[in-house]
Amino acid sequence: MLGLGAEPDSLNPVLGYSVDGGSLMFDGLVRRTPDLKLQPALAESLPEVTGEEVRFTLRQGVTFHDGRPLTGADVVHTYEQVLDPANNSPVRGDYAAIEKVESPDPRTVVFHLRHPYAPILQRATLGIVPDKSDxxxxxxxxGPYAFVSWTKGDKLTLRANDRYWGGRPAIESLVLAYTTDDNARATRMAAGEFTATELPPKAVARFRDQPGLTVHEVPSADYRGVMFPLEQPVTGDLAVRKAxxxxxxxxxxxxxxxxxxxEPAYGPIAPGTDWHNPAVTGSAAPDRAKAIATLEAAGWKAGQDGIRVKDGTAARFTLMYPAGDSLRKELALAVASDAKRIGIDVRPAGLDWDAIDQRMAEDALIMGWGSPYDPDYTNYELFHSAYAGQGYFNPGRYRDPEVDRLLERGRAAADPAARKQVYDRVQQRISDDAVWLYLVYLKHTYVVRGEWSGLTPGVEAHEHATGGLLGTVVNWKPAP
Structure with a gap:
């Protein structure tokens, strides 16, 4: 049994389930290795990407869990379902460059693009579902595991796929137990309920040096920061955000x-990755004198209670975080403490996600994103004005025509060097506008019980609930 902190809303790739290829139940046309290289999965080989047509040849002998053979019609159906507006797929925008998908014969799939789209192979990790499926x-x-049952709010049970084209997994039965509260997950791990679980860094301390347990720290592109609602008078003021x-x-x-x-975070693309702009940086230590000078110059003057005021508006706002997430709670409290020292009253509020969803236009939020894959990932949705106010994509309603143009140019350009220049400019612009208050990049921390081979983690994305170290369970084998 694996203990996970986040439960998916759906188990269908069309509706956004594990589109980055971490699912144990589905395969994409391609998949990623631990070092983030692409390799064929349901495709026989990686195709050349030139211009506006991409042609895949499917692997022979692949069957679905119910015994049906994989054909090109299944791939066409999957992508058509994603692109169909009636399905309201949360990942539809990721595939907007696709005009249509055709299958001229059972083993061939052709993607016709509206324009050249550099990350098309990266997007081909999308899990394939059967033709005409509901x-x-x-x-x-x-995939290597087949569905058995799902009790929402509790657990997902899977069984090994005897016919898996990549070889049957060593672990016969797998239970993914969903426990959103970090402390509860740690308690269940300590009680011996879980074989492995993910926990915040501080929570794993109790498990270090315990016999039979191993703590793994895995590098990630996963950041935490403050999302500012930019249409509000306090958080919409650039001087407040910069201070x-x-x-x-x-x-x-x-x-x-x-x-x-x-490590400290200053922007949306992690240091150490190919697309990071090293010019976007800052100081790990605070500069409160400069922060106060920034506020003073912008007209934010200290009131009798120490809270700054400008044009009758107090420098005060609510900072939400998801209740049960101990790490985000601690970050919210730290931001509030640091803000108070320069005359800004930040009020942390722990809420459930349903309540948070209704308030993101008014209140700030400790959010997490970040991907080690292509820079188009999440950044287009987070910063393009077309996504302003669209759920957790660009919830702060950031709008900048220049950033829009750069993001559109970046996903269409084919030359990596040209793309690097574009995304360097995007990162600098986001920094100049202080769209987010970036705080930290995380190492993902896990506790594993027993001795296993096959634990092969790579640099992880923010959305690692179906991937990450626990997503490598298909390769786990008890150590001799």
Missing amino acids: LSADPIGT LGLAVDRGAMVAAILAGAG
């Missing part, structure tokens, strides 16, 4: 909240 039906894929960026003590956050398992 979105509400029990999941049927081609907070100067006032927070990122170094202390890494040391105390992450127990050293991370």
